[in-house]
Amino acid sequence: MKETIQLTSLTPNNELSPFIESFWAIINPSDNNEELATFPDGGIDLYFFHSTEYPIHISLVGLETDSKLGIMPSHSILFGVRLKLLAIEYLLHTSVAEILNDQMTLKQGYAGINQEDFLNFSAFCEKLSHYFSSQLTTPIDPRKKVMSELIYASKGAASVGEIAQSAHWSSRQINRYFNKWLGVPLKSYCDILRFSNSFESLKTGQLFPEEGFNDQSHYIKLIKKYSHLTPKQLAQNKNDRFIQLSSMK
Template identity: 75%
Template sequence: MKDTIQLTSLEPSKDLSPFIESFWMIENPSDENEELSTFPDGGIDLYFFHSAEYPLHISLVGLETSAKVGTMPSHSILLGARLKILAAEYLLDMPVADILNDRITIDNGFAGIHQDDLFSFDTFCEKLSQYFISQLSTPIDPRKQAMSELIYHTKGTISVTDIAKAAHWSSRQINRYFTKWLGLPLKSYCDILRFRNSFDTLKMGELFPEEGFNDQSHYIKLIKKYSHLTPKQLAQDENDRFVQLYSED
C-alpha cells in the first residue's frame, strides 16, 4: 500500500458478526491523487465517501468478479462496511444480484450518517452498528446460518454437496438463494474466497498454497482468472494491489 494511504479497520460486535466482516476507513491525506487496484474478495461493500467535490456520497457495491482500478482523490476519505452474504437478506432486505460488478447510489441520510460522522471512525462505526442492529427483526434461518458459517470457516474450500449436506438444505435451493440474492452460484463465490485467501501465502512469498487447490495448475488458473496476473506477478506487484486486505491487517 502506498505510504500516503492510511488504513483503519474494526471488527463488528458479536450480534453483527454473521452479517458484517469489518468496518473500515481509507484516507488519502496527500496533495496527490492515488491509483488503487482491487480484486474480487467476496465482500459486498457499503461506501461513504467524502472529498472536496463530494462532501458525502453513499453507494452500495455488489460482489465483484474481476479486478478494477480506481482513483483515491487527494484529501479524501472513504469509510464503509464489508458485508457478508447474509447481509443482503437480513440487513439490507434487498438482493444485490442486479449490481454484480456494479454499484448503486444510496440517498444521503442512510443510517443517520452525516458528513461530520466521517471524520470520527469510532462514531461512524457506532452509528452504523446501531442502525444495522435495529434492522435485525427476523431470526436467521438455521440452514442459511449453517451454510454461511461453513463457507467462511473453510474459506471456500468446501464443495456445494458438503455444504448442502451439513446445512440440511439442497444444492438446488442453495444455488437458487445465491443467484437470487447475490447474482452468482455458490461455487463461483467459493472460488472467489479461495482466490482471496491465497493472498496470505502470496504476501509471504509462497507461490502455491498447501491447502484449497487440487494442484498448482488449478491454482494458477484461478489466480489469473480473477487478477489477470500469475501468482508470481501478483506477489511481486509494485502497484500496491492488496488494498482489499485492509480488514485483515
C-alpha cells in the same frame, strides 16, 4: 501501499459478526490523487465517500468478479462496511443480483450518516452498528446459518455437496438462493473466497497455498481468472497499489 494512503479496519461486535466482515477506512490526506487496485473478495460493500471538493456520496457495491482500478482523490475519505452474504437478506433486505460488478447510489442520510461522522472512524462504526442491529428483525434460518458458517470457516474450500449435506438444504435450493440474492451460483462465490484467502500465503511469498487447492495448475488458473496476473506477479504487490494485499499484516 504508498505512505500517503492510510488504511484502517475494525471488526464488528458478536451480534453483527455473522453479517459483517469488517468496517474499513481508506484516507488520502495528500495533495495527489492515488491509483488503487482491488480484487474480488466475496464482500458486498457499502461506500461512504467524502472529500473537500465533493459532498457525501453513499453507494452499495455488489459482488465483484473481476479486478478493478480506481482513483482515490486527494484529501478524500472513504469509509466502508464489508458485508457477508447473509447481510443481503437480513440487513439490507434487498437483492444485490442486479448490481453484480456494479453499484447503486443510496439516498443522502442513509443510516443517519452525515458529514460530522467522517471526523471519527470509531464513532462512525458504532453509529452504523446501532443502525444495523435495528435491522435484525427476523431470526436467521438455521439452514442458512450453517451454510454461511461452513463457507467462511472453510474459506470457500467446502464443496457444494458438503455444504448442502451439512445445512440439510438441497444444492438446487442453495444455488437458487445465491442467484437470487447475489447474482452468482454457490460454486462461483466459493471460488472467489478461495482466491481472496490465498492472499495471506502470497503476502509471505508462498506461491501455492497449503490449503484449499488440490494442484498448483488449478490454483494458477483461478488467480489469473480473478486478477489477470500470475501468483508471482500478485505476490510482488506491483506498484504498491493492491489494497487487499497491502492491508494485510
